[in-house]
Amino acid sequence: MKKSSxxxxxxxxxxxxxxxxxxxxxxxxxxxIDTGVQISISGGGPAQQTNTVDMxxxxxxxxxxxxxxxxxxxxxxxxxxxxxxxxxxxxxxxRLLRSTSYPVQIQVNxxxxxxxxxxxxxxxxxxxIRYREQLRLIx
Numbered sequence: 001m002k003k004s005s006x007x008x009x010x011x012x013x014x015x016x017x018x019x020x021x022x023x024x025x026x027x028x029x030x031x032x033i034d035t036g037v038q039i040s041i042s043g044g045g046p047a048q049q050t051n052t053v054d055m056x057x058x059x060x061x062x063x064x065x066x067x068x069x070x071x072x073x074x075x076x077x078x079x080x081x082x083x084x085x086x087x088x089x090x091x092x093x094x095r096l097l098r099s100t101s102y103p104v105q106i107q108v109n110x111x112x113x114x115x116x117x118x119x120x121x122x123x124x125x126x127x128x129i130r131y132r133e134q135l136r137l138i139x
Contacts, residue, residue, distance in 0.1 A: 030061040030090050030103035036070040039112045040080040043119025047080035049111040054087045057103050066090050077119035 032055045040047035066088045074080035090103060 031065040032088050032090055032103050033067045033106045034086055035108045036084050037110055038072045038082045040074040041114040041116050042076055043116045044077055044079035046113040047082055049082045051109045052085045053107055055105045056089045061091055061103055064090050
């Protein structure tokens, strides 16, 4: 056997011995994902928006995933109050875990406020509309 083909065979054998370790590390990972969108389209001022996410885990975990999603949409003349609370807990198998197998945690939580001036014209807080409503009650 030539020296170059021996080294090639040795390199290929080394790759095959490393491949299972690399795939075990990838398979042992936990993933936690949360996406929560809060949207308010209003002339009543910016919405009061809270988004609380607790991604609890026991430290190391393996071969598990959690995904939570939520959407809150408000359209109207009044100021919105949007509250969202999420609690995730993930555990996985203890088999084949490495000390570095902590979960990957991803949060995407946009809070969007769009001012709609037209709502202020139609709002019950508009003095002209209140006066018109009072006249209607008198009639």
